[in-house]
Amino acid sequence: MAEETKEQQPGIFEKGGKLGWLHSTVDAFDTFLRVPGTVTKSGSHVRDSIDLKRVMIIVVVALVPAALFGMWNVGYQHDLVFNDLGGFWSRFWFGFLKVLPLYLVSYIVGLGIEFMFAQIRGEEVNEGYLVTGMLIPLIVPVDVPLWTLAVAVAFAVIFGKEVFGGTGMNFLNPALLARAFLFFSYPSKMSGTETWIALRHGQTLDAATGATPLSYLADGSLSNLTDASTAYGTTPWDFFAGIIPGSVGETSVIAILIGAVILIWTGIASWKVMLSSVIGALFVGWIGTAAGVTDVPAWEQLLLGGFAFGTVFMATDPVTSAQTETGKWIYGFLVGALCIVVRLFNPGYAEGMMLAILLMNTFAPLIDHCVTSISISRRAKKARFA
Amino acid sequence: MSNSIVLKHGLDIPIKGEAALQISKTVVPDIVAVKPTDYKGLTPRLLIREGDKVLAGSPLLSSKESPDVLVTSPVSGVVKEVVRGAKRKLLEVRIQADAAQEYVDFGAKSAASLTADDVKSLLLKSGLWTAIVQRPYGIVADPAAKPKAIFVSAFNTAPLSADLDFVLGDRLEDIQAGVDALSKLTSGGVHVSINADKSSSTPFHKLERVVLHEFKGRHPAGNVGVQISHISPIMKGDTVWTVSLLLLAAIGKLLLTGKLDLSRKVAVTGPACKNPSYIQAFSGMSMKDIAEYCEGENVRIVSGDPLTGKAVGAEGFLGFFDNQVTLLKEGTEREVLGWAKPFRTNLFSSSRAYFSWLTPKSKYAMDTNLHGGPRAFVCSDVYGKVLPMDIFPLYLIKACLAKDIDKMEEFGIYEVLPEDLALCEFVDPSKNDIQAIIESGIDLMLKEMA
Numbered sequence: 061m062a063e064e065t066k067e068q069q070p071g072i073f074e075k076g077g078k079l080g081w082l083h084s085t086v087d088a089f090d091t092f093l094r095v096p097g098t099v100t101k102s103g104s105h106v107r108d109s110i111d112l113k114r115v116m117i118i119v120v121v122a123l124v125p126a127a128l129f130g131m132w133n134v135g136y137q138h139d140l141v142f143n144d145l146g147g148f149w150s151r152f153w154f155g156f157l158k159v160l161p162l163y164l165v166s167y168i169v170g171l172g173i174e175f176m177f178a179q180i181r182g183e184e185v186n187e188g189y190l191v192t193g194m195l196i197p198l199i200v201p202v203d204v205p206l207w208t209l210a211v212a213v214a215f216a217v218i219f220g221k222e223v224f225g226g227t228g229m230n231f232l233n234p235a236l237l238a239r240a241f242l243f244f245s246y247p248s249k250m251s252g253t254e255t256w257i258a259l260r261h262g263q264t265l266d267a268a269t270g271a272t273p274l275s276y277l278a279d280g281s282l283s284n285l286t287d288a289s290t291a292y293g294t295t296p297w298d299f300f301a302g303i304i305p306g307s308v309g310e311t312s313v314i315a316i317l318i319g320a321v322i323l324i325w326t327g328i329a330s331w332k333v334m335l336s337s338v339i340g341a342l343f344v345g346w347i348g349t350a351a352g353v354t355d356v357p358a359w360e361q362l363l364l365g366g367f368a369f370g371t372v373f374m375a376t377d378p379v380t381s382a383q384t385e386t387g388k389w390i391y392g393f394l395v396g397a398l399c400i401v402v403r404l405f406n407p408g409y410a411e412g413m414m415l416a417i418l419l420m421n422t423f424a425p426l427i428d429h430c431v432t433s434i435s436i437s438r439r440a441k442k443a444r445f446a
Numbered sequence: 447m448s449n450s451i452v453l454k455h456g457l458d459i460p461i462k463g464e465a466a467l468q469i470s471k472t473v474v475p476d477i478v479a480v481k482p483t484d485y486k487g488l489t490p491r492l493l494i495r496e497g498d499k500v501l502a503g504s505p506l507l508s509s510k511e512s513p514d515v516l517v518t519s520p521v522s523g524v525v526k527e528v529v530r531g532a533k534r535k536l537l538e539v540r541i542q543a544d545a546a547q548e549y550v551d552f553g554a555k556s557a558a559s560l561t562a563d564d565v566k567s568l569l570l571k572s573g574l575w576t577a578i579v580q581r582p583y584g585i586v587a588d589p590a591a592k593p594k595a596i597f598v599s600a601f602n603t604a605p606l607s608a609d610l611d612f613v614l615g616d617r618l619e620d621i622q623a624g625v626d627a628l629s630k631l632t633s634g635g636v637h638v639s640i641n642a643d644k645s646s647s648t649p650f651h652k653l654e655r656v657v658l659h660e661f662k663g664r665h666p667a668g669n670v671g672v673q674i675s676h677i678s679p680i681m682k683g684d685t686v687w688t689v690s691l692l693l694l695a696a697i698g699k700l701l702l703t704g705k706l707d708l709s710r711k712v713a714v715t716g717p718a719c720k721n722p723s724y725i726q727a728f729s730g731m732s733m734k735d736i737a738e739y740c741e742g743e744n745v746r747i748v749s750g751d752p753l754t755g756k757a758v759g760a761e762g763f764l765g766f767f768d769n770q771v772t773l774l775k776e777g778t779e780r781e782v783l784g785w786a787k788p789f790r791t792n793l794f795s796s797s798r799a800y801f802s803w804l805t806p807k808s809k810y811a812m813d814t815n816l817h818g819g820p821r822a823f824v825c826s827d828v829y830g831k832v833l834p835m836d837i838f839p840l841y842l843i844k845a846c847l848a849k850d851i852d853k854m855e856e857f858g859i860y861e862v863l864p865e866d867l868a869l870c871e872f873v874d875p876s877k878n879d880i881q882a883i884i885e886s887g888i889d890l891m892l893k894e895m896a
Contacts, residue, residue: 091819095784099776099814103864103881104753104871105746106461106605106774109793109800111818112875113785115825118799184819228822228876326798330827383826383840432838436856439679439836 084178088185116187118328122319123194123309123373129302130309131155134202137305138258155202158258159308162197165206169213170196177222188227188379189217195235195373198309199366199414200242202258208246212238232421233380236414243414256305272305274365274403274410299363310369313362320372329376332385333392337371338362340396348404361400370413371396380421384431391427395420450642451676453663453834457796457869459605461752462809463722463773465713467612470723471736475521475543478730479529479763480506482517482536485576487585487892490517490536498525503550503572503706506539514589518573520708520729522548538763541730549705557626557701565627569697572706576766577693578628581674581686582860583888593687595634595678598625600650600691601641601661603668604751606722608713608769610691613724615649620698621691625656627701628689639673650691663834671866675835680860692769712764716752716773717811718745731764733771740773746814748772753868754881777815785818793817796873797828821876832869837861839870843880846887851894854887863888 090096092113100107135151135158138144145151170193178185196213216238221230256272298304302312310316323329345358362368375381375395382391395416402412409415482490489510494500500519509515521543529538552572560568566589569575578587578596587593601610614621629636635657640648642662651658659677661667670688680686689697692710699707708729715722720741727735733747737760740747748755749765752772756765764771784790794802794810802808829839837858845853864881871880 094780094782095815095817096819097778097780098816098819099746099778100816101879103879104868105748105755105757105772105814106459106752106812106872107815107817107877108797108873108875109784109790109795109817110797110873110875111785111877112821112824113818114799115875117786184821186821188824226822228824327827328797328799328825378825378827381826384838385827385830388827432841432857435836435838439858440681442679 082179084183084185085175088175088178091184112187115328116190118322118326119191119373120194122322122328123191123198125315125318126309126312126369126373127159127194127198129312129315130198131159133302133311134158134258134308136303137256141257155258158202159197161206162200162202162204162209162308163193165209166196166213167193169210170217173214173217173222174226177226181226183226186227188221192217192235196238199235199239199307199369199374201256202308204242205246208242209238212241212245215241228379231380231425232418233374233377236374236418236421239414240418256307272365272410273299274306296360296363299360307366307369310366313368316368316372323372323376329372330378330381330388330392332388333376333381333395334371336389336392337375337396337399340393340398341367341371341400342396343393344397344400344404348400353404358400361403365403365411366413367396367399370399370417374413375417375420380424382424382427382431384428387424387427387431390431391420391424394423450645450660450662452642453661453667453672453676455831455834456603456664456667457832457873458603458664459752459796459812459872460794460806460809461605461717462811463716463719464606464809465608465715466721466723467609468723469711469726470714470721472726473728473731473735475523475547475728475731476735477526477540477732478519478521478523478543478728479538479540479732480517480519480730481538481763481765482507484766485517485586486579487511487583488515488517488576492528492536492539494525494539496525496528499523500525500541501548501550502708503552505573507536509586512589514570515575515586516570516573517576518550518706520706549707552700552704552706554704555701557623557630560627560630562630565630568700569627572700574693574697574700574706577689577697579688581671581680581688581863582684583892584863585892587687588685591685591687593632593634593685596628596632596636596687596689597670597674597677598636598638598656598689598691598694599668599670599673600638600648600653601644601668603663603665604753604770605665606713606715606770606772607668607751608711608724610650611644611648613711613713613769614691614695617695617698618649618652620695620702621650622653622698623701624689624694624696624698625653627697628687628694629655632687634686637673637677639668639670639677641668666832666866666869667834669866671861671863672834675837675861679836682855682860684860690767693767708766710769712768713770714739714773715770716748717813718742718773718775727764729764729766733758733760733762733764736771739771742775744776744778746774746776748774752812753872754865775811775813777813779815796832797875816877818875818877820878823876823878825875828873828875829867829870832873833867835861835866839867842887843867843870843878843883846883846890849887849890851891854891859884859887859891 132152134155170189174189216234220232220234220237224230300313324331342358345361348354382388398416399412490507491510493505501522504519505516507517523541523543526542527540531537580587625636638656639659642660666672711724712727718741749758750768833839842857864884
């Protein structure tokens with residue numbers, strides 16, 4: 061559509077044209093449909109065929125398994141409690157109808173703001189929100205009220221990103237910022253036992269039914285979990301497969317690993333961050349068991365809560381993670397370590413991944429500063445003795 | 447003594463149109479141009495007028511900063527036209543060449559008998575002083591400077607670049623004479639880097655009175671800047687000189703024959719080239735003389751390699767430092783949903799986001815399409831993978847953008863020229879003009895440090 065309009069009436073949407081104030085929007089749709097015909101003006105005359113649209117679409121593709129599994133799991137969890145669905149497809153359809161509004165709100169609100177700011181700045185629309193918009197519905201409880209989601213998305217995009225100048229300039233992961241906003245502003249909708257299972261109108265849950273495995277472990281004891289008379293899984297295999305309550309896309313480690321393979325194979329996300337985050341988590345988890353703080357084995361911590369999802373999709377965000385290669389090792393390690401520290405030592409929060417990543421986002425520039433400073437002084441020393 | 451240095455980072459761009467190792471044409475000089483814009487840091491003062499008769503080696507321009515530095519005519523003939531651009535900036539001095547070439551006689555000399563001052567004055571008079579590039583900043587060398595050492599790269603790794611063994615292998619005597627002359631100008635010696643993969647087959651390992659280094663790796667292993675950073679990094683206060691092997695041969699020839707001879711074998715290359723091969727030509731050759739090599743309409747003619755060359759157009763001329771012409775199709779066609787296609791088999795990407803890594807041997811008919819729109823920097827690890835230097839490219843680029851001189855110094859602005867980061871620009875998914883950014887940083891340093 062946009063393509064045709066632009067071709068039939070050249071100039072009208074360009075700067076200074078009649079509808080010039082729409083040029084960023086038209087340009088976004090136009091370049092979405094067809095690769096721009098711009099040629100190189102200065103510097104290298106030939107360029108690699110990769111662009112940010114490709115980078116972002118690969119991340120979106122990597123998120124698809126987690127999203128599809130999440131939709132099915134929403135139906136499955138509902139069915140376990142109420143037994144009113146039955147069959148794979150009706151569970152998936154139930155979950156799909158529950159998750160779809162989250163996606164609509166996330167993309168309409170987020171992209172709307174993104175387009176508006178691009179328009180005001182007179183820049184091209186950045187593709188970054190394609191990923192952010194895909195992430196946000198996967199990291200919230202499925203029954204989050206849509207209006208709070210809309211407010212959170214608007215807050216995250218405006219104050220997490222646009223005030224700094226848009227994608228590439230932000231220092232906090234916008235998707236996590238949206239979650240943190242919900243978490244602190246509407247705590248009753250974001251934690252506890254009543255939010256994790258999708259309900260039909262008029263249905264209610266009793267306290268024991270809706271808890272996540274992680275909340276049973278909050279005081280550090282495995283026996284709570286195994287004693288719980290829950291209808292759903294309590295074994296490590298259940299955590300790994302993801303048939304447990306939780307935020308929409310975070311539960312299945314299998315689906316997340318498929319995404320991780322895509323991201324590492326294409327080189328889009330840093331394997332160094334992922335690996336060091338796992339090492340950090342195992343390290344603190346091991347200390348926890350050795351010191352008798354918890355009897356949850358360290359490896360089991362990797363399967364629970366948002367750890368896997370955060371490690372693969374959130375901590376690796378190239379903009380908000382450390383930029384130097386050495387820095388990525390340190391950053392990843394601290395993300396994993398902090399996440400488990402919060403789980404083990406903070407009685408208030410059952411889960412620590414969101415806080416760990418956001419905290420390390422703020423520290424990433426400091427880590428990079430230290431890494432580059434050390435390298436610079438090493439170079440200077442080398443030169444003095446040369 | 448030779449030291450072998452292995453460079454892990456880099457990228458050989460598989461572009462079609464490599465020149466076959468044969469001479470397909472000898473270009474006879476007709477209209478020849480000297481371009482002051484080839485010489486960075488030189489503000490030209492015109493010494494001739496239209497209609498003047500010049501010989502090969504006659505001065506055309508001098509430097510306003512350093513009046514001894516001359517730019518001379520590569521051919522004998524009559525000054526036909528002085529071309530100026532915006533704000534009367536001097537762009538070209540065009541010369542109608544004579545049918546029979548006459549040369550200014552600078553007198554044949556033996557390098558061994560010359561003093562440093564003799565070498566200097568000979569190079570200044572003949573115009574070959576401008577062949578010496580001074581780092582930091584890549585400017586025409588300052589005759590008063592005392593360089594730490596002089597560096598020469600004896601192999602090319604840039605895409606489609608001329609094979610120096612083929613082009614200059616038969617001029618070993620000239621090069622040796624050049625080395626002997628230049629070694630008078632520095633106490634640090636003349637450092638020559640050769641390709642480790644061909645260390646015994648390349649003729650240049652026979653050079654004497656040089657410090658020989660071997661480098662192994664993909665592009666930009668052949669860039670002299672990368673080599674310097676591994677041999678002896680340039681720090682604040684250092685000055686080093688570099689000379690291309692091509693012009694080192696010209697310096698040697700000047701000593702041996704007393705004539706300025708800027709003839710050279712030029713590789714005519716690129717996906718839009720009909721018969722990629724070498725031609726016998728000279729500095730300042732008109733691109734009209736090789737019009738028959740262009741295939742199809744809308745071809746960009748680049749003097750130099752596809753990463754760092756200058757687009758000169760069909761009416762343009764070969765640069766003083768170049769022995770390569772690259773012909774590229776202008777990529778103005780728009781591909782429907784290009785970025786979303788799982789496969790784009792006709793396009794190359796160094797990333798695994800596309801599948802060209804599955805066919806490592808295929809060559810691609812690349813055009814000049816940008817393949818995307820300009821964005822802020824997002825990916826942080828793609829740049830270091832193609833830059834085998836001990837610096838943080840993204841930090842240097844951002845320091846240049848921020849015009850922060852302290853940070854530029856810390857992150858290594860003294861060590862780089864735009865050409866060294868050309869591959870960063872090639873792979874950048876955010877499509878920033880990184881070479882232009884580095885250039886602006888260097889210009890700022892030149893202005894502030896002057």
